[in-house]
Amino acid sequence: MQTTFSVTAGDFTKAGTASSQIKRMLKQLGVPQHTIKRIIVALFEAEVNVIAHSFGGEVQCEVTPEKVFVRVVDTGPGIPNLSLAMKEGWSTASEQVREMGYGAGMGLPNIKKSADILEIDTAANNHTDIRMTFYLNGDNQ
Amino acid sequence: MMKLSEVIDVIDGKVLCCTDLLDKEVKFGFSSDLMSDVLTLRDDDILLITGLANVQSVRTAELSDINAIVLVRNKVATQAMIDMATDADIMIITTKHSMFKASGLLFGKGLSPIY
Structure with a gap:
């Protein structure tokens, strides 16, 4: 089973809409x-x-019987320094994002802890492609 | 474990939605305005205590399997928050107390910290 949702830049009123629908699925x-x-x-x-x-x-x-594969792809501008972005607490988030309760530099590290396999393709002035695999018989708790 | 009805008594709270969850129990309290931090939690049966009165606190709770939110200092929940919480089966409770006092009262009655 496969599904796709578009995500609009800057629209925090809809943040989590795709995640919520996938959770229900x-x-x-x-x-x-x-x-x-x-x-x-x-x-x-x-x-x-x-x-x-x-x-x-x-x-x-x-979703397959063995795993759930999630891919989040954007159209840019890319992450200039991925190793820095993977460090807890490092963030380039705006004040607006922080006022929403996010932007503490914990996102990518938290994704890494949660996924069984995490692959990220990104570069400055390019897109970011995050691929996450979760095995249904695995347990990384 | 503490029933949400007891949480409400302890902090002199008012329920804004999902009154059918009064008998639901919570084990842990987590006080934060930082939703990024809430998303790192892996435990179940958490009560979120926050001053962040926007839809992000409700969405974060929904996606973290948190069934109850306490809004401190009489923060006003928007209708969008209440609608989203109702749809996701999340009780919103408001209290006049500060985050510090609400957390202290609940801790004193046995609600556990996560860290």
């Missing part, structure tokens, strides 16, 4: 609650990143 498919939680936390972090930092993008989710 995973529940309907009978994915275990703890697995849903780590999928959705990672997805929501990535969705907020698209809204806060990018020109817009989309969320793709594919």
